[in-house]
Amino acid sequence: ELGQPTHPYDASRVARRTLRARRARPGEQLVTLDGVTRQLARAGRGLGDTGVDCVIVDGEDAVLGLAGIMGGASSEITADTTEILLEAAYFDAMTIARSSKRHGLRTEASVRFERGVDPELAPRAVARFVAILRESCPDLEWLADPLDVRGIVPAPPTVELRGGDIERMLGASLDRDEVTRLLEGLGFSVTAGSTSLFVIAPSARLDVRHGAAGRADVVEEVARLYGYRRLGRRTPSWAEPGALGGRTRLRRRLRDVAVDLGLHEVWTATLVSDEE
Incomplete structure (x- = not known):
């Protein structure tokens, strides 16, 4: 249960x-x-x-x-x-x-x-x-109080959300109060700093990691509750389109010429020694 x-x-x-x-x-x-x-x-x-x-x-x-x-x-x-x-x-x-x-x-x-x-x-x-x-068993009786013995158990990490982290990851700027409200609704503990939010996950959330990975985990929770449809859509762009380099083009042309001259291309096995 x-x-x-x-x-x-x-x-x-x-x-x-x-x-x-x-x-x-x-x-x-x-x-x-x-x-x-x-x-x-x-x-x-x-x-x-x-x-x-x-x-x-x-x-x-x-x-x-x-x-x-x-x-x-x-x-x-x-x-x-x-x-x-x-x-x-x-x-x-x-x-x-x-x-x-x-x-x-x-x-x-x-x-x-x-x-x-x-x-x-x-x-x-x-x-x-x-x-x-x-x-x-209506007649059930406690014969002793529960005994709570603790060893070393995982401690929830403290994740720092710095100013601009959410906008950088999601492409949308969210108010700090809104972020706090969303996370506290999931049982996260949120403490406001001068420029950051310090977030501690509930003990049941063993999936929240430490460091930068944990920051991504927390931002993902914010995005999920805020609504993915409310986030702006952007097409990824690159500085230049992908293309073959000069060395690769030359190697492929030499191979084509060699095959046209009657040579055979052989890909030898890489998992055996030269003697074999």
């Missing part, structure tokens, strides 16, 4: 009722919920794939699940489960993508993490999960 994957564990089957995340160690195994025994921390064939797997472990450091992809059978919810531990987390997109490809295991959770999940969404998603679960 919100785009945040979650995973429940049977609390009675989790040592010390503790969840942690770490890198898998060579030689470790995990039986996932689909019944497959998976070898962890093995380098893959993909470019840059060193075999890093992020796993969820319990209080005794036993592997419970392949983070962001699929849980393990050892802590699976059953008909006898009465208490659960609920995980809602943020995982690095590239790590999840490589692990998913290496293990041949593509799930709804892995797809969402590969495309980027809002790092600030987990607490809201947990609250929504509990609200929905309470509709079918």
